[in-house]
Amino acid sequence: MLGTLPKSTNQRLSANHGRPGSGQRGQVACRAANPVNGEKFDYIVVGGGTAGCVVANRLSADSSKKVLLLESGPSGDSMEISVPAGISRLFKHPILDWGLMSKTQQQLFAREIYLARGRALGGSSCTNATLYNRGSAEDYDGWGLEGWKSSDVLKWFMDAEDYPPGPKPYHGVGGTMKVEQPRYENILHDEFFRAAASIGLKHNDDFNAWDRPQEGFGEFQVTQMQGERADMYRTYLKPAMQRGNLKVVTGARTTKISFERLLGRSEQRAEGVEFTTGGQFGERFVAELSSQGEVVMAAGAVHTPHLLQLSGVGGAAMLLSHGIPVVSDLPGVGANLQDHPACCYAARFKPEYDDITVTADIYDKSNNIKPSAVLKYLFGRKGPLTTTGCDHGAFLSTTGKGQPDLQIRFVAGFALDPDGVSSYIKFGEMKKQGLSWPGGITLQLLAIRSKSKGSVGLKSADPFVNPDININYFSDPLSADVATLREGYKISRKIAGAAAFEKYGPTEAYPGTSRTEDADIDEFIRKTVHSGNALVGTCRMGHSPEDEGAVVSSQDLKVFGLENVRVVDSSVIPVIPGGQTGAATVMVAERAAVLLKSSASRSPLVMRSA
Numbered sequence: 001m002l003g004t005l006p007k008s009t010n011q012r013l014s015a016n017h018g019r020p021g022s023g024q025r026g027q028v029a030c031r032a033a034n035p036v037n038g039e040k041f042d043y044i045v046v047g048g049g050t051a052g053c054v055v056a057n058r059l060s061a062d063s064s065k066k067v068l069l070l071e072s073g074p075s076g077d078s079m080e081i082s083v084p085a086g087i088s089r090l091f092k093h094p095i096l097d098w099g100l101m102s103k104t105q106q107q108l109f110a111r112e113i114y115l116a117r118g119r120a121l122g123g124s125s126c127t128n129a130t131l132y133n134r135g136s137a138e139d140y141d142g143w144g145l146e147g148w149k150s151s152d153v154l155k156w157f158m159d160a161e162d163y164p165p166g167p168k169p170y171h172g173v174g175g176t177m178k179v180e181q182p183r184y185e186n187i188l189h190d191e192f193f194r195a196a197a198s199i200g201l202k203h204n205d206d207f208n209a210w211d212r213p214q215e216g217f218g219e220f221q222v223t224q225m226q227g228e229r230a231d232m233y234r235t236y237l238k239p240a241m242q243r244g245n246l247k248v249v250t251g252a253r254t255t256k257i258s259f260e261r262l263l264g265r266s267e268q269r270a271e272g273v274e275f276t277t278g279g280q281f282g283e284r285f286v287a288e289l290s291s292q293g294e295v296v297m298a299a300g301a302v303h304t305p306h307l308l309q310l311s312g313v314g315g316a317a318m319l320l321s322h323g324i325p326v327v328s329d330l331p332g333v334g335a336n337l338q339d340h341p342a343c344c345y346a347a348r349f350k351p352e353y354d355d356i357t358v359t360a361d362i363y364d365k366s367n368n369i370k371p372s373a374v375l376k377y378l379f380g381r382k383g384p385l386t387t388t389g390c391d392h393g394a395f396l397s398t399t400g401k402g403q404p405d406l407q408i409r410f411v412a413g414f415a416l417d418p419d420g421v422s423s424y425i426k427f428g429e430m431k432k433q434g435l436s437w438p439g440g441i442t443l444q445l446l447a448i449r450s451k452s453k454g455s456v457g458l459k460s461a462d463p464f465v466n467p468d469i470n471i472n473y474f475s476d477p478l479s480a481d482v483a484t485l486r487e488g489y490k491i492s493r494k495i496a497g498a499a500a501f502e503k504y505g506p507t508e509a510y511p512g513t514s515r516t517e518d519a520d521i522d523e524f525i526r527k528t529v530h531s532g533n534a535l536v537g538t539c540r541m542g543h544s545p546e547d548e549g550a551v552v553s554s555q556d557l558k559v560f561g562l563e564n565v566r567v568v569d570s571s572v573i574p575v576i577p578g579g580q581t582g583a584a585t586v587m588v589a590e591r592a593a594v595l596l597k598s599s600a601s602r603s604p605l606v607m608r609s610a
Contacts, residue, residue: 035249035277036068040290043596044273045069046254046307047124047299051569051580051589053232054160055296057176057239058593060246065600067238067245068287069237070252070275073119076233081126083377084222084229085362085385090127093423096120097127100302101536102454102471113471116533117302122233123249124300125582128533129388129409130229132179132221134584135577137401139212139449143574145554150210156587157208170209177223177586178230184387186358188412188441193217195498196394199491207395207579210437214578215404217394223582227381232586251277251454255463257295257311257565258286259327268327269563270295280464294564294596297571298589301535302481304571305334305456305551306467308539313559314458320459328561332549334467336540337454338576340407340532341473343485343525345443345492346415347506354439357413358384366429389413390444395578398487404576405484407446408492414440417526418510441496441506445488448578451476456538473529485525486518534581539571550574556595568592 043059045052048071060067074095080086081096092095092114102113118127134157137150158172163179165171171179193203196217204216223230240246254275259268272288273295282361289295305314312319312327314334319326354360361384362373376383390409397404414437416426427437454472459465474482489511496506511524542550545560552559557566570585577584 004061021025025294031033034285035252036213036247036287038284039066039247040066040288040293041066042290042293042600044287044289044293045055045296045298046273047071047123047297047304047569048073048123048233048237048248048250049120049298049300049569050585051592052298053122053235053237053299054124054158054589054598055568056246057236058272058590059296059596060240060243061125062597063243063245065245066290067247069246069248070254070273070287071121071248071250072253074250076120076122076126076408081120081231082228082389082486082572083385084130084224084227087127087129087388089464090118091110091116091409093127098302100466100469102469105471105473106472108529111527113473113529113531115302115469115531115535117125117300117535120233121237121248122231124339124533125223125231126229126233128580128582129214130222130224131388131580132208132223133407133579134208134581134587136214136403139575139577139579145543148541148554150364150532151391153530153591154210157583157592160590162584168206168209169211170206174409176235177232178223178225178235180224180226182219182222182387182391183224183227183382184358184384184391185539186201186361186412187356187430189392189410191500192249192392192410192412192441192495193312194500195495198498198500201394201396201502214395215397218392220391220393220409222388222391222564224245224386227377227386247555249277253277253279253463254299254307255310257283257307257313259312259562265563267561267563270565289564292600294566294599296592296596297539297559297565297567298569299571301571302456302467302469304567304569305538306458307463308333308559310461310463311459313562313565318458320456324458324461326495328559329523330545330551332540332545332562334456334538335453335549336537336574337469337471337535338450338452338537339454339455339471340446340448340534340576341450341481341485341529342451343488343529344415344418344420344510345445345489345508346418347440347494347496347508348414349439349441350505351439353504354436357437357439358387358389358411359413361435362500363437364462365436367427367436381560395448396491398484403449405447405449405480406488406491407448407578408488409444409446411442411444412439412447413442415442417512417553418446418524419530421530440509441494441501443492444482445485445492447481447484448532448576450481450576451478452481471531474526477489482522483523485529486521489521489525534572534576536570536576542570542574556599559582559590566592566596
């Protein structure tokens with residue numbers, strides 16, 4: 001969350017970013033007019049993000065199958081990504097981020113909400129805060145879907161995980177997804193723990209252990225490997241790229257799935273996908289499926305439904321209004337969008353304590369990165385560059401009933417703006433003025449079991465026009481999400497006002513001491529709410545298309561009405577879990593890969609009659 005890499009480091013990135021249209025097989029693939037060279041594939045994986053990296057690894061492990069992965073962005077090989085503190089440079093990155101904005105939200109004082117989405121091999125696992133929180137067992141039991149209960153999904157979580165402290169009832173060792181405890185410690189973390197205990201919270205040493213309530217304060221486990229970001233490109237895809245049966249094409253923007261109607265069948269069958277490697281005006285190519293091949297949608301909760309809609313899969317009325325022929329009338333495509341709405345509480349310290357924060361551990365008074373921070377990272381992978389800034393915190397129920405509805409991410413530093421992204425813009429302005437980053441603390445508040453739902457739709461039939469994203473925060477009829485964040489501010493005030501922080505003389509900056517009435521706090525929430533970057537749900541799984549607008553079958557993740565198209569990413573999650581959704585997305589993708597391989601092992605006759 002905090003930290004900007006040295007300029008000399010950033011100058012080395014261009015060689016790693018790749019170029020649009022550069023294909024990769026093994027380490028390097030030759031550039032060619034047609035990146036797929038007329039080949040046919042058993043699996044075409046659309047999207048090289050978190051889920052795409054997982055399934056490409058698992059499916060290509062069968063050397064008899066030819067796998068193609070198409071990713072719109074570049075390679076994930078960059079120092080900005082690998083160093084956790086480099087996250088500050090990834091927000092609105094011109095290459096590594098999609099730069100998505102929601103439609104204007106009138107209920108949020110006519111603001112557009114920035115939605116950070118990674119655009120590179122590894123996707124948002126390259127740009128997130130690296131927090132590994134699965135949610136609770138009750139989250140998955142609450143889905144009410146056979147095969148997806150907590151007792152089912154725990155196996156997939158554990159099999160995927162490599163947690164160095166060793167095997168526990170709720171953790172795995174030897175998996176591909178690297179998980180560890182945070183490596184950076186600051187005295188303010190201890191002060192936060194003391195303050196949290198003083199208001200009645202209990203210590204929780206493992207938020208992913210399902211033998212206890214989720215509530216409490218402690219360290220959040222992180223998807224890192226010895227202090228480096230362990231994104232899904234580095235852990236899953238990159239090792240698999242040595243395989244001759246896996247072709248990875250970066251800079252490849254998929255624009256449409258091509259279909260054919262099967263004789264005597266109501267379902268339509270995908271023939272392949274259309275894509276371009278040269279942007280809007282570049283040459284178009286077609287990647288074809290083999291006779292029993294499948295299209296595997298892994299483009300994420302925004303781009304998976306958008307591409308399905310562009311291909312004629314979605315609500316008929318919307319498709320026809322844009323002149324798109326209907327392949328499968330599924331109004332649920334793009335519906336059910338869910339996220340964690342977030343706000344920030346921040347307090348300034350007395351000036352004499354400016355030097356104890358994470359920002360002071362990274363920057364000197366001239367706002368240059370301290371050599372000591374770099375040396376700690378290079379020799380031992382320790383120190384402030386190993387943190388995204390928010391790997392300590394708490395989960396709690398603001399109502400005192402049921403599961404926690406609030407997550408607090410504690411930052412041992414002062415947010416310059418209530419919106420975390422704007423903090424770094426302001427820091428750039430401060431640097432120009434010769435000002436150093438002031439000291440203080442920040443508590444980012446997330447409504448983790450939010451009730452509001454939005455949507456992803458079409459603005460145009462042009463695939464290069466961004467989708468219409470209605471994030472729709474605070475649309476829940478009972479205003480539960482606003483109430484969660486409002487109570488979060490009141491709890492934050494108690495924490496900042498606890499004896500543990502008294503000597504630092506904290507002065508509240510956000511929302512400000514003048515905001516004491518609920519209506520004033522609610523107004524501030526609506527003016528400053530931002531995304532917790534946990535988008536899910538837009539192709540939700542269910543028993544049938546009539547199951548509250550379900551899009552894919554919970555039995556095999558196939559899109560209803562299509563024979564050989566599956567969705568394997570966060571889009572299928574029906575109800576957002578109360579934790580960071582990267583872990584859940586990997587779990588879904590791991591299970592999806594097994595379902596795909598299981599189907600492939602059956603004879604064509606059995607597959608068609610199932």
